[in-house]
Amino acid sequence: MTAKRIDGKAIAQSIRERVAVAAQAFEQRVGRAPGLATVLVGEDPASAVYVRSKNRATAEAGMAGFAHNLPETTSEADLLQLVTDLNADERVDGILVQLPLPGHIDSTRVIETIEPSKDVDGFHPTNAGRLATGLPSLVPCTPFGCLYLLKQELGTLAGLDAVVIGRSNIVGKPMAALLTAESATVTIAHSRTRGLPDVVRRADIVVAAVGRAEMVRGDWIKPGACVIDVGINRVPTDDGKGRLVGDVAFAEAADVAGAITPVPGGVGPMTIAMLMRNTLVAAHRRAGLADPEDL
Ligand code: NAP
Numbered sequence: 062m063t064a065k066r067i068d069g070k071a072i073a074q075s076i077r078e079r080v081a082v083a084a085q086a087f088e089q090r091v092g093r094a095p096g097l098a099t100v101l102v103g104e105d106p107a108s109a110v111y112v113r114s115k116n117r118a119t120a121e122a123g124m125a126g127f128a129h130n131l132p133e134t135t136s137e138a139d140l141l142q143l144v145t146d147l148n149a150d151e152r153v154d155g156i157l158v159q160l161p162l163p164g165h166i167d168s169t170r171v172i173e174t175i176e177p178s179k180d181v182d183g184f185h186p187t188n189a190g191r192l193a194t195g196l197p198s199l200v201p202c203t204p205f206g207c208l209y210l211l212k213q214e215l216g217t218l219a220g221l222d223a224v225v226i227g228r229s230n231i232v233g234k235p236m237a238a239l240l241t242a243e244s245a246t247v248t249i250a251h252s253r254t255r256g257l258p259d260v261v262r263r264a265d266i267v268v269a270a271v272g273r274a275e276m277v278r279g280d281w282i283k284p285g286a287c288v289i290d291v292g293i294n295r296v297p298t299d300d301g302k303g304r305l306v307g308d309v310a311f312a313e314a315a316d317v318a319g320a321i322t323p324v325p326g327g328v329g330p331m332t333i334a335m336l337m338r339n340t341l342v343a344a345h346r347r348a349g350l351a352d353p354e355d356l
Contacts, residue, residue: 064288064318067210073330076209076356080337081122083353087344088123095344096125097155097181097336098147102140102166103133108159115157118333124340127153137166141174148176154347155181155340160231178347181339184230192238199339204236206331207268207289208243214287214320215266219244224261226250226277226308227270232291236268257281269308279313288314288321291328 088094097119101112112128119126127150129143140162147156156179162168172180177187183201191198211218223245227233233249240247250260261267261281267288269277274294282288292308307324315321322328338356345352 062315064315065320067320067322069327070330073334076334080341084123091348094125095154095340096152097340098127098153100129100158102131102135103163112159122337144174154344201235202335203232203332205335208239221245221265222263223266224248224264225268232270271308274306275310277309279317282314282317285319288318290322290324
């Protein structure tokens with residue numbers, strides 16, 4: 062391995078520590094801690110793990126947590142009512158509804174019901190539109206975390222060729238918007254892209270957000286490129302427990318890239334750190350304060 066291994070875990074921890082300091086200052090100034098409400102519907106094991114981590118991080122940051130764990134059978138009307146109540150709750154600065162929701166609930170309708178100023182996932186069309194048009198917004202946590210790692214690693218991104226593989230509303234599209242705002246030259250690739258290996262070979266920055274285990278091979282990577290692997294895929298192992306891998310064949314790519322994120326321990330921890338940051342920012346804006354600096 063010649064590439065630098067980007068330690069997302071350590072970088073995320075340092076962001077969370079700074080958020081905790083700023084949250085304390087907020088509490089002293091405003092008289093209450095920033096608050097995050099999480100909503101989990103059903104018992105999907107991966108979602109339950111993610112929400113538990115988010116609740117734990119909220120407590121560790123000294124913020125107020127409001128955890129709502131609802132049964133799988135919850136109706137869409139009841140969920141919309143809960144979101145409406147959280148919109149009106151002054152103690153709540155951020156609302157996170159864990160996706161995916163059970164099939165009988167329309168997630169678009171739920172996302173559109175969240176008050177945009179409390180939309181700490183950044184999925185509401187108002188926040189997506191504001192990001193796309195360069196206005197202040199709440200930015201989706203995963204791509205925001207990827208951008209943070211890229212800027213730490215590369216400094217300015219202006220003029221660099223970036224390829225984002227994946228065009229979801231959660232990762233790919235906001236990632237492309239963020240990179241465009243940083244003046245990178247951005248290509249968005251997806252399942253219909255022709256000649257993907259050659260497209261990726263042009264890139265100084267590769268962000269892989271596909272959901273296909275180790276799809277991006279070492280010989281797709283331009284020597285010295287910075288590779289951010291968003292994918293989380295469980296592959297079978299002999300002991301039956303399975304193992305997590307990214308969308309990039311790590312060992313191969315690490316022999317060519319300049320820097321690369323591991324899976325786990327790369328982008329995943331950054332997602333939670335950015336959720337804490339977004340909650341802090343939402344609290345400041347709702348209290349009429351300037352955004353906290355140095356985060
Ligand atoms: P998604 O909504 O399923 O989107 C996947 C994207 O990959 C789509 O745009 C799809 O193209 C594209 N794609 C599929 N097969 C492809 C192929 N063979 N070649 C090129 N592109 C292809 O997934 P997502 O929500 O963006 O998540 C992507 C991955 O990131 C998943 O592994 C997910 O678990 C992980 N993730 C991690 C975090 C984290 O915190 N680390 C957060 C969110 C997601 P089409 O649009 O043409 O179908």
